[in-house]
Amino acid sequence: xxxRPVPPRPPAAYWWCQVGGWGGYLLINVFTSQGFLTFxxxxxxxxxxxxxxxxxxxxxxxxxxxxxEWHELPIPRLIPRVVVSNLILAIALVAIVAAYFxxxxxxxxxYTAHGxxxxxxxxxxxxxxxxxxLTLWSGIYFGTLFFKRQRRIEIERYQAQTALxxxxxxxxxxxxxxxx
Numbered sequence: 001x002x003x004r005p006v007p008p009r010p011p012a013a014y015w016w017c018q019v020g021g022w023g024g025y026l027l028i029n030v031f032t033s034q035g036f037l038t039f040x041x042x043x044x045x046x047x048x049x050x051x052x053x054x055x056x057x058x059x060x061x062x063x064x065x066x067x068x069e070w071h072e073l074p075i076p077r078l079i080p081r082v083v084v085s086n087l088i089l090a091i092a093l094v095a096i097v098a099a100y101f102x103x104x105x106x107x108x109x110x111y112t113a114h115g116x117x118x119x120x121x122x123x124x125x126x127x128x129x130x131x132x133x134l135t136l137w138s139g140i141y142f143g144t145l146f147f148k149r150q151r152r153i154e155i156e157r158y159q160a161q162t163a164l165x166x167x168x169x170x171x172x173x174x175x176x177x178x179x180x
Contacts, residue, residue, distance in 0.1 A: 010059075018055050019055070022058075023051060025050075025054065025133060026048060026050070029047045030044060037106065038106070042104050042106040042107065043106040046097055049096065050093065050096075053093055054130075054133070057089050057092060058089070058137055071149075082135075082142070085138075089130075089134050090127045094123060094126045
């Protein structure tokens with residue numbers, strides 16, 4: 001089996017984006033849920049669990065895709081892998097939060113109060129919501145990698161052009177003054 005490279009340490013900007021993005025998602029969940037759920041510490045702590053595990057899962061996903069070198073794949077091969085991965089991550093994230101809410105249920109809330117169909121519909125909506133968030137995360141992450149790679153290629157091209165110009169200049173100098 002091929003030795004996979006160890007992912008580099010992420011820069012500080014990555015962590016700021018992770019904490020800022022998932023923290024923003026936490027705030028959106030807290031404020032939007034007040035329209036249909038009674039606010040409680042259990043509900044707020046569940047949203048904290050959601051955002052914390054969002055950070056953990058996306059960071060693990062980053063390490064996975066860097067080890068597998070997905071960032072080097074052509075887009076037609078990359079997209080299906082990312083879509084399936086995001087679906088798996090969304091299901092895992094919803095399962096973690098659902099398990100948390102089974103252990104620490106919000107007051108006056110029951111998952112089975114409206115029947116199994118309502119419970120599965122709710123879980124489907126949560127999976128879809130997290131899938132969209134994870135797809136946005138992936139788009140931003142791969143977009144950033146794409147632009148970094150394009151910038152690196154452009155810098156290498158300019159360096160090659162500079163080296164060529166310097167070599168031509170040395171060649172001209174040697175033609176003009178062959179003794180030096």
